[in-house]
Every structure is written in C-alpha cells, then in structure tokens.
Amino acid sequence: MQAEFGDVYQFWVGPMRVIGLCNAEDIQHVFGHRHIYEQGSLYRDHHTHFFSEAIICNIGAKYKRHASIILPLFRRSNVLDSLELINDCTDQLLDRWRSKNDDPTRIHLDIGKQCQDLLLAIFGLIGFDFDLQTLTDDDNDAKNNKLTKSLHEFLNIFMMTIAMPSIMTKIYLKFSTRYRQAFNIINDYVDSIIEQEQNKTQESIGKRKRNSLIASLVYSLHQDKKNEATKSNDKQKGLSRTEVLHEILLFLIAGYETTSCALTWFIHLMSKNPRVQAKIKAELGDNKFQRLSIEQLDSLDYLNCVIQEVLHFSSPAVSTFRTVTVDDRLPASGAQLYKGDELMINMYNLTRDKRYWKIDPDLFYPERFQGDDKDHHPYASIPFGGGHRQCIGQELARLELKAITSRLMQHVTFRDGGPEVNAGGHNQTLTLMPKNVGVIITFD
Ligand code: HEM
Incomplete structure (x- = not known):
C-alpha cells in the first residue's frame, strides 16, 4: 500500500475511516500524545470476542484498574527474578534435543513447535x-499436544475471523x-491454574502478590461480587x-506466541548466518557452559545487537492500531484526522524503509x-x-530471548537443513511466523 499510495493513505472498514501510517515522524507524534490517541477500536473489537474483560480491550478507568494490578509485575526489576527458571526450561529443551541426537544429520522441521513448547x-x-508440562511430556503425548494444539486452534480462529464482520464472528x-473444543480445553487449564492458587493460604498469596502474576490476580478477586458490580469502574x-479468567487467557496467548516466533526466527537466521553464530560464540568466550548472571547477560553487546536485528x-508484530479521540493534524504529512x-x-514497513536505514534494511546484519x-x-524500529x-x-x-539464545549458543550450533526445507518465508498468523524452517x- 505504501509503494502505491505513499506514507499516509486511507481505506474504509464499513463506516470507519482507517488511515495507514508509514512514516516515523507521524508515528512518533501519535505515540507521544496519549490524550489524543487511544487503544485502537478495530484492535479492541476483535479481541473482545475472545477475552472482552482483559486489559487489551480496556480503556479509561477500567484500563487503569487492571493496569494497577498487572503492570508492576512486568517491570524489569520483577522480571529479572525469572532468570533461573528460564535457564531450567532451556536446559530441558536441550535435553530433549540431546536425547534425539542419535542421527547427527537429522533435520529438525518442528523448530516452531519446540520454541512454543519452551x-x-x-x-x-x-x-x-x-x-x-509442554516440555516434560513426550512429543506424542496427547496431553502435551492438547494444550498447544488448542492454543493454536484458538489463534487460528482468532486470525481467520479478523476479516469477518463482527456479527459473523459472533455467530x-x-x-x-x-472453537468450543479448543476453548473448553484452555478453560480447563485456566480453571486448574486458579484453583491451584486458591488452595494456597491467603497469607502466602498476599506475600507473593507483588511478584507473581497469578497471586496478584487471585488476591485481587472481588470478595463481595454483588456490591462491586453495582459500582462504577473508577x-x-x-x-x-x-x-x-480473561486476563489469564490473554496472557497465556500473549506470553508465548510472539516470543516463540522471535526465537524461531533466531534459530532460522542463525542456521543461515554461520558468521553471526561464530561471533556470538566468540563473545561468550570462556563462559562455555556455566549459567550466566544478569550482569554477564547485560555485557553481551553483540548478542544484544543480534536480538535487536x-x-x-x-x-x-506487523502493525498496531490507535483511535483518534480529538481532531488533530499530523505534523510531518499534514494529514487532517477527525475524532473516530x-x-x-x-x-x-518502518523496518524496511530505506529512508531510515543507512545499511540495506533487507539485509540481516x-x-x-x-x-x-x-x-x-x-x-524506525518499534x-x-x-x-x-x-x-x-x-x-x-x-530477558527470555537473551537468556535462551545465550544458553543455546553455549551448547549447540544450528546448521542449514537445505534450500527447500529451510527456505524461510513467512506465514501470517497472529505474528509473522517463519514458514519453512x-x-x-x-552439540558443540
Ligand atoms: C518478542 C516478543 C513480543 C513482541 C514482539 C510483542 C509485541 C507487542 C506489540 C506490537 C503490542 C502492541 C503495542 C502497541 O499497540 O503499541 C503488544 C501488546 C501487548 N503485549 Fe506484547 N509482545 C511480545 C511479548 C509479550 C509478552 C511476553 C507478553 C506477556 C507477558 C506480552 C503481553 C502484551 C499485552 C498484554 C499487550 C497489550 C497491552 C495493552 O493493551 O496495553 N507481550 N505486544
């Protein structure tokens, strides 16, 4: 669309005017003015069919109420405590690969699924x-596949219904x-998650609520449901x-899909770029197998650049949406915007726009x-x-990407499985997933 119509173009979704934006200056203006630009309603409307009460669908006072409970848990200081756990799980994945290492020429075609399991x-x-139990269960175990398959099914239906009118999606x-089958399986898991937490003492939940998402969610459960329901959101x-329930469902999906997509790309791109892999390994130097601390991870500048690249x-994620809440004019293109x-x-588009990159943006570098x-x-890179x-x-x-990739690079080298099976390309699901890996x- 940008090639044909330029940096700013419009199209219609039913009665709604949608403006496509492709220049960094106008996008900076939009993201910098939260009182004018709110969470996109196209984005919210679609998510609402799946988890209407979750933070992603909320605006105003309701958003603030949810954000006050959830946002502090994802600050860097809280997240850093998870390093050991990320290493434990990555080692489990390495063990899984090691156990199947009987044939050193085997081409792994299910890297996407392996990353999702992790x-x-x-x-x-x-x-x-x-x-x-997505790592502990064997590949063919029905239970393991049940959850990942259901989440997949859920996401496929999410994507398939994106282009449908809202009423059709509802029907x-x-x-x-x-959809029902996938939803019920995921729902059973969500119920077990809540139940397991509720079985803990109030004291234990209260103590952990500052650094555990589930403890914080369960601790915040309304005690007097009827009374709360009569109050306004603020x-x-x-x-x-x-x-x-809806928060757990949202986080279950948001928490793995995008990151596993990035990790799958990492593995594919490493297999195509032995030079980059060798440089990461050189940066890891003597830290061959020992687990790295946060400080050591922070010092890996080259790996940082690789993840950024x-x-x-x-x-x-290819795009996101905002709704205009007050008339405004965009500073760079001069486009006039109206409320709604x-x-x-x-x-x-920004990542491939040659105006913003001195080195060819189509190059993995x-x-x-x-x-x-x-x-x-x-x-230009957001x-x-x-x-x-x-x-x-x-x-x-x-943190996940840095900890996992450094651990993988300490132990294994990824090699190209051949031009056809490792051709790359992409499938657009919720994310831009690599197609042929x-x-x-x-093992080094
Ligand atoms: C490489 C990994 C990830 C990428 C590329 C990614 C990308 C994005 C993007 C582009 C948005 C929309 C932002 C906007 O509209 O300005 C978003 C929103 C969101 N992401 Fe992520 N994400 C990743 C990982 C995660 C993880 C691990 C979680 C959960 C722990 C998560 C939870 C969310 C949530 C809840 C929102 C909605 C925020 C809101 O509505 O205010 N994401 N993500």
Whole structure:
C-alpha cells in the first residue's frame, strides 16, 4: 500500500475511516500524545470476542484498574527474578534435543513447535506458578499436544475471523465446535491454574502478590461480587472472576506466541548466518557452559545487537492500531484526522524503509546497531509498539530471548537443513511466523 499510495493513505472498514501510517515522524507524534490517541477500536473489537474483560480491550478507568494490578509485575526489576527458571526450561529443551541426537544429520522441521513448547512452559511457571508440562511430556503425548494444539486452534480462529464482520464472528464462535473444543480445553487449564492458587493460604498469596502474576490476580478477586458490580469502574477495586479468567487467557496467548516466533526466527537466521553464530560464540568466550548472571547477560553487546536485528528484520508484530479521540493534524504529512478515525501503524514497513536505514534494511546484519545505524530514528524500529499502550511484556520478552539464545549458543550450533526445507518465508498468523524452517542441531 505504501509503494502505491505513499506514507499516509486511507481505506474504509464499513463506516470507519482507517488511515495507514508509514512514516516515523507521524508515528512518533501519535505515540507521544496519549490524550489524543487511544487503544485502537478495530484492535479492541476483535479481541473482545475472545477475552472482552482483559486489559487489551480496556480503556479509561477500567484500563487503569487492571493496569494497577498487572503492570508492576512486568517491570524489569520483577522480571529479572525469572532468570533461573528460564535457564531450567532451556536446559530441558536441550535435553530433549540431546536425547534425539542419535542421527547427527537429522533435520529438525518442528523448530516452531519446540520454541512454543519452551515459551509456554516458561510462561506457565513465571506467570502462573503452573507446570503446563509442554516440555516434560513426550512429543506424542496427547496431553502435551492438547494444550498447544488448542492454543493454536484458538489463534487460528482468532486470525481467520479478523476479516469477518463482527456479527459473523459472533455467530461463528457460537456455533463452531472447533472453537468450543479448543476453548473448553484452555478453560480447563485456566480453571486448574486458579484453583491451584486458591488452595494456597491467603497469607502466602498476599506475600507473593507483588511478584507473581497469578497471586496478584487471585488476591485481587472481588470478595463481595454483588456490591462491586453495582459500582462504577473508577470506584471499583480488584477484579471479578471473569476478568481474572480473561486476563489469564490473554496472557497465556500473549506470553508465548510472539516470543516463540522471535526465537524461531533466531534459530532460522542463525542456521543461515554461520558468521553471526561464530561471533556470538566468540563473545561468550570462556563462559562455555556455566549459567550466566544478569550482569554477564547485560555485557553481551553483540548478542544484544543480534536480538535487536532479529526483532527488526523479522518483526513478529506487523502493525498496531490507535483511535483518534480529538481532531488533530499530523505534523510531518499534514494529514487532517477527525475524532473516530482509526490509525493503522505499519511497524513492519518502518523496518524496511530505506529512508531510515543507512545499511540495506533487507539485509540481516546485526552490526548495523553497532555502526552506521546505531543512531537510527527512535521510531524506525518499534517491535513492541509505543506510547502508553506499548507491549506490557517487553522486559520479560527481552530477558527470555537473551537468556535462551545465550544458553543455546553455549551448547549447540544450528546448521542449514537445505534450500527447500529451510527456505524461510513467512506465514501470517497472529505474528509473522517463519514458514519453512529446517535445521540440523549439532552439540558443540
Ligand atoms: C518478542 C516478543 C513480543 C513482541 C514482539 C510483542 C509485541 C507487542 C506489540 C506490537 C503490542 C502492541 C503495542 C502497541 O499497540 O503499541 C503488544 C501488546 C501487548 N503485549 Fe506484547 N509482545 C511480545 C511479548 C509479550 C509478552 C511476553 C507478553 C506477556 C507477558 C506480552 C503481553 C502484551 C499485552 C498484554 C499487550 C497489550 C497491552 C495493552 O493493551 O496495553 N507481550 N505486544
């Protein structure tokens, strides 16, 4: 669309005017003015079909109530405590690979699923103190596949219904047995997660509520449901059971899908770029197998650039939305916006826009962030969005990616499985997932 219509173009979704934005200057303005630009209603409306009470669908007082409970848990200081757990789970994945290492030429075609299993296991434990058993179970075990398959099904239906009018989505979800089955399985897991937490003493929940998502959610459950329901959103405190359920459902999906997508890209890109892999291993130096501390991870500058480049080169999220709440004019393009307009912020286009990158943006080249592109426009690479509705989980995602990739690079080398099976390309689901990934895993 940008190639044909320029940096700012419009189209209509029913009666709603949607404006596509592709220039960093206007996008910076949008993200910098939270009183004018609110969470996109196209974004919210669709999510509402799946978890209407979760933070992603909320604005105003309701958003603030949910944010006050959830946001503090995802600050960097809280997230850092999860390092050991991330290492434990990564070691489990390495053990799984080791146990299948009988044939050193085997091409692994299920890297995407392996990454999802890992990230789900990690998020289950970090977010919910709950072992989702996606790593401990054997590949063919029905139980393991049940949850990952149901989450997949849920996401596929989420994507399939994106282009449908709202009423059609409603009808589809009401009558689809595929959706019902997936939803019921996920719901059973969510119920078990809540039940496990509720079985703990109030004292224990109270103590952990500052650094455990599930303890915080369960601690905030309304004691007097009827009384709370009569209050307006700005007077209410805590969350209803449905709100807790929807938050868990949202986080179960948001907590693994995007990060596992980035990790799958990392593995694919490493297999295609032995030079980059060798440089990461050289940076790890003598720290061959020992677990790294936060300080050691922070000192890995080159790996940091690689992760930045993976998120930049193959940004898991391609766009996000904002709704205009007051008439405004965009500073760079001069486009006039009116209350009720919807903005589509094209994050992916920015990453490929030659105006913002001195080194060819179509090249996977981590060194760009150490050299010519070090001082790039701050809004030319925004994998986590921006402004007050930017990604809640970005500190956790960055820690996960750095801890997992450094641990993998301490133990294995990824090699190209061949031009066809490892051809890359992408499938657009909720994220931009790599399509053909086939790598050989060699233990160093
Ligand atoms: C590489 C990993 C990730 C990427 C690329 C990513 C990307 C994004 C993007 C682009 C947005 C929209 C931001 C905006 O509109 O400005 C978003 C929102 C969100 N993300 Fe992430 N995300 C990642 C990981 C996570 C994780 C690990 C979690 C959970 C722990 C998470 C939870 C959320 C939530 C709850 C929102 C909605 C925020 C709101 O509505 O205020 N994300 N993410």
